[in-house]
Every structure is written in structure tokens, then in C-alpha cells.
Amino acid sequence: MDIEKIPYQIWHNLISNKISDDFEFLALKILxxxxxxxxxxxxxxxxxxxxxxxxxxxxxxxQKIPASQRDLQKILKQGGIL
Amino acid sequence: MQTLFTIEDVKKKIEQGEKLILAGDEKTLKQLPQGHWIAGTIPYFMTKEGGIHDTDRIYVTQLPSYIKKVTLRTYSEKSISDIYKDIPENGLGIIIIPASSPVHLSFALNGSGYDEFATRPLTGWISGVHVEDIGKINAKVFYGEKNKVIEDEAVAMLLEIPGDKYAEVNIVNIFKQGNGDSITFDSDGFDASEAIVNGEKVNFAEYIKKAGFDTRLPLVANYKGAMINTSFQGIDEERKKVNFYAPVFKGIEYKHAAPVGDYVTEFTGHMPHTNTDNIFFSCNCILNYLYSELEGKSTGGITGPVTFGEIAYQLLNQTMAYVSINDVK
Incomplete structure (x- = not known):
């Protein structure tokens, strides 16, 4: 997946708590x-x-890390991309 | 691979050019020759047989043979902000920081704002001393390439990992938020006079005394599902403030941890069930070792130094941090 092409709104919704899920990747949870x-x-x-x-x-x-890939899939699904 | 070795065995490994991450009593580490190693002081370890206090042997983490490129360096209070940028793109950083040093305080307070924070895996620990020597002897780190003993800077090993593998840092924390009050703070810091409890400003020292907190149980924050502890160091009765082993942060909601039963049973239940053979480095907290009386008790085969703070991207308390190196599939 080309992450650069994911719409800005997805990232904006993520940092605004409009997308939230049971994430797996510790680095993502902390950041x-x-x-x-x-x-x-x-x-x-x-x-x-x-x-x-x-x-x-x-x-x-x-993006090489499976936990990061799985969390991104969850975000895109919640954001209506997948 | 991690395990305890005699000084003579460690000397041989260093002389053979092995690159090592070491933990041990200051007197033993001072006997080692110059070489490709870093170390921190601590005389407590978790071994396969259980927790142990040992001032004669040295805890050795050996690098997997597939790791070819390794850089050792030191970080001052000023340069520590480069730590994430310095980790190779497909790499791993392991850092050891002396307890109570300026770099310890700076990393703990500011680490999450450093360039490339969390984009590259960083783990490590805060070096310490025998608990009876706290306040009498300073914790230290060792920079083997220059044979330097350091009190005010951190040492790090930066590893480049082959392209078909990746490193992942994780934690085991048996503590969860209890059902009690919501606690927030107006500023970041290792101590707090005031807190906001359920929306009301209170003196935090008075509050935790009145509420009857068991201060062996940490404050716990929920970082999107990751439970992150801040442990109590003590109450300063004179100044009416509470001291912590890691900073509390403005904007984070804390709750006092729910009580736990038997640490070993809880810990074993929280252990990772996959890729455990790939765990390359781990460390566990001195407070878990002391409060849960882990001496002689085994914690499911994961071993490592017992530390004055654990690092999994940021400083943690009362937590086991570990890193595994896995194959890209």
C-alpha cells in the first residue's frame, strides 16, 4: 500500500480521536x-x-512491522477506506 | 542470548572481539578490558532459576551472529535528543542511563518530543546500585571502547539489522487501572504538589494519605490500551509533595493501580506466547523484584538485569521491557 496516498482526513481523524481501535503496536499506542x-x-x-x-x-x-501493518488496516477500515 | 558469566569468561569474550551488553556490580565491571561493550551497574538479575543478587558475576547479552554493523556511543544531556535519529533505519537502539543523572531526567521528561520518536525501536534501562547503597554510591555506565566509567552520560549500542528481519519492542505490565478516582496534573515532572482529582484541585500528598494509597502500587495511565506506570518514590511530608520514579505528564489521566495477587502467577499469565525464542534482550524493574519478593522465583524463563527504570521508547516503571528480532514474512 502507498501510505503517501492515504487521504489527510484519515490522519486528522486519528489524531483527533475520531478513529480509535484496539491497537496492537506499542510504538503506535505511545506516539x-x-x-x-x-x-x-x-x-x-x-x-x-x-x-x-x-x-x-x-x-x-x-511499514515493515506486521503489528504496524495490522493497525493501519484497522485505521483504514474505520476510516472507510477498506 | 542472555545469562550470567564469571569475570574470566567475560574477559575472554571481550578479548575475542565479541560485542556485548553487560550488567553487573561496579567492582566486577571495573575489571574488564577495553573492547566492544557497554554496561550498567546493578547487582540484581532475573535468571532462569529465579531472581538473584550477585556481585561476582556479570550478566551478558550477546548479539545474534547475523548482526554485522554495531556502533557504540555516549549521549550527554545535550545530545540525548539525537538518540532516535541515530538508530539505523532498519535497526535497534539499546541504551543504558545512570539513575538520577541529568541525562536520565532529560530523557524521561522530553524523550517523546525527540525527532523520530517511536519510529525506530529503542529499549534499555536505568542503571542502579544495591538498595542499601542508594544515596551513598552513584549508579554508573561503562563505555568499553574507551574503558570509561561514566556517571553523567548514557551509553548506547546502535545495531543495524539485516533487511529480512525487524526488531520490535514490547512490554509486560501486570498492573491495570483500578476503579478509583481520575487523577491529572497541571504540569510535567518527577514530583507533584497539586493534582486534579475528579476535577477538583487538591494537595496530592494529603490526598494519597487520606485515600490510604498503597504506594507500592503505581499510578497507571492508559496509552491507547498500553498500561504505562508511574511509581511512587515517596511523600515529602515537609514540602507536601509527592516524588515519582518517572515523570507524570500534563494531559494524561492516571488512576491508582488495582491490587494484584501473586506477582509470578500474574506475570506468567501476561507473558508473550509467540516469538519468545526471538527475545533478544529484556529487563525488569527493581520495584517488582523488591515488592513481589522475586529473589529465588522464576518469571517464566525471560531473564535480564533488574533495573531502576525500563525503556521501551520512553521511560517506564514497574514493567518488564523486551525486544524480539523476528523474520520478515
Missing amino acids: LTRLTILAKQNSSPQEERKYADEIKNFFIKT
Whole structure:
């Protein structure tokens, strides 16, 4: 899957807690907790874009790891992409 | 592979050019020759036979033979923010940080804001001392390539993993949030005077005394399903504040942990059931060792140093951290 082509709205919904699931990958759980708190504290469009880009880059960089792949599938399913 | 070795055996391994991650009493580590190793001080270990206090032998983690490229380096309070960037793209970082050093405090408070945080696997531990020496002797780390003993910087081993494999860091935490009050804090820190309990601002020291907290049980935060502990160090009665072994963070909701039964039974029940043969490194917390009286008790075959803090991307308390290296399928 080309993660770059996933719509921005999916990442935005993820950091805004509009997509949540029983995730498996520890790194995602920790990073996403931090980003959702930051997004709540700084909700300017620029900051939200920064956090959404950070979570997208996380998935690009960890796409080799099965737990990351499975969590991405869950996110896309909840986001209506799959 | 992880296990305890005599000083003579470890010397031989170093002289043969092996790259090692070591844990042991300061006096034993000081007898080792220069070589490709890093170490931290601690005299407690989990072995296959059970928890053990040993000041004569050294706990050795040997690298799998397929790992060819290894870099050792130190990190100061200033350079620690580079740790994630420095881990090779398909790699793994193992870091050892001396307890109570400036780099320990900085990593604990700021680590989640470092560039590339969580995109590359980082594990490791906080070195310590015998519990009777707390406050008398400083924890240390050793940088074998320069034969340096260090109190104020961290040491790390950065590994490049072959393309057909990947490293994954995980944790075993037997603690869960209890059904009690919701606790938040207005600022990040290793101590707190005030907390917001169910929406009401209170003096936290007075609150936990009144509520009758068993402070052997940590505060637990739910990080999207991962239970992350912050352990109580103590109550400063004079200053009316509570000290912790890891920072509490603004914006995170904490609850006091639910009581646990027998640690060993609970721990064994929480152990990973797949890929356990691929576990390359693990460590468990001194507070689990002490509070659950793990000396002589085996915890399901996963072994490693007993530590003053565990690292699985960020600093943890009362948790076992481990890393496995698995085949890409």
C-alpha cells in the first residue's frame, strides 16, 4: 500500500480521536497518545497538519512491522477506506 | 542470548572481539578490558532459576551472529535528543542511563518530543546500585571502547539489522487501572504538589494519605490500551509533595493501580506466547523484584538485569521491557 496516498482526513481523524481501535503496536499506542494530547492542546490547523504528518511518517517508517501493518488496516477500515 | 558469566569468561569474550551488553556490580565491571561493550551497574538479575543478587558475576547479552554493523556511543544531556535519529533505519537502539543523572531526567521528561520518536525501536534501562547503597554510591555506565566509567552520560549500542528481519519492542505490565478516582496534573515532572482529582484541585500528598494509597502500587495511565506506570518514590511530608520514579505528564489521566495477587502467577499469565525464542534482550524493574519478593522465583524463563527504570521508547516503571528480532514474512 502507498501510505503517501492515504487521504489527510484519515490522519486528522486519528489524531483527533475520531478513529480509535484496539491497537496492537506499542510504538503506535505511545506516539498516538502523545499526538492526541498535543492536538487537543494546540488545535490550530498548522499544528494539526504537523501532528497528522508525524503519524503518517510513522506508518511509512514502520511499514515493515506486521503489528504496524495490522493497525493501519484497522485505521483504514474505520476510516472507510477498506 | 542472555545469562550470567564469571569475570574470566567475560574477559575472554571481550578479548575475542565479541560485542556485548553487560550488567553487573561496579567492582566486577571495573575489571574488564577495553573492547566492544557497554554496561550498567546493578547487582540484581532475573535468571532462569529465579531472581538473584550477585556481585561476582556479570550478566551478558550477546548479539545474534547475523548482526554485522554495531556502533557504540555516549549521549550527554545535550545530545540525548539525537538518540532516535541515530538508530539505523532498519535497526535497534539499546541504551543504558545512570539513575538520577541529568541525562536520565532529560530523557524521561522530553524523550517523546525527540525527532523520530517511536519510529525506530529503542529499549534499555536505568542503571542502579544495591538498595542499601542508594544515596551513598552513584549508579554508573561503562563505555568499553574507551574503558570509561561514566556517571553523567548514557551509553548506547546502535545495531543495524539485516533487511529480512525487524526488531520490535514490547512490554509486560501486570498492573491495570483500578476503579478509583481520575487523577491529572497541571504540569510535567518527577514530583507533584497539586493534582486534579475528579476535577477538583487538591494537595496530592494529603490526598494519597487520606485515600490510604498503597504506594507500592503505581499510578497507571492508559496509552491507547498500553498500561504505562508511574511509581511512587515517596511523600515529602515537609514540602507536601509527592516524588515519582518517572515523570507524570500534563494531559494524561492516571488512576491508582488495582491490587494484584501473586506477582509470578500474574506475570506468567501476561507473558508473550509467540516469538519468545526471538527475545533478544529484556529487563525488569527493581520495584517488582523488591515488592513481589522475586529473589529465588522464576518469571517464566525471560531473564535480564533488574533495573531502576525500563525503556521501551520512553521511560517506564514497574514493567518488564523486551525486544524480539523476528523474520520478515
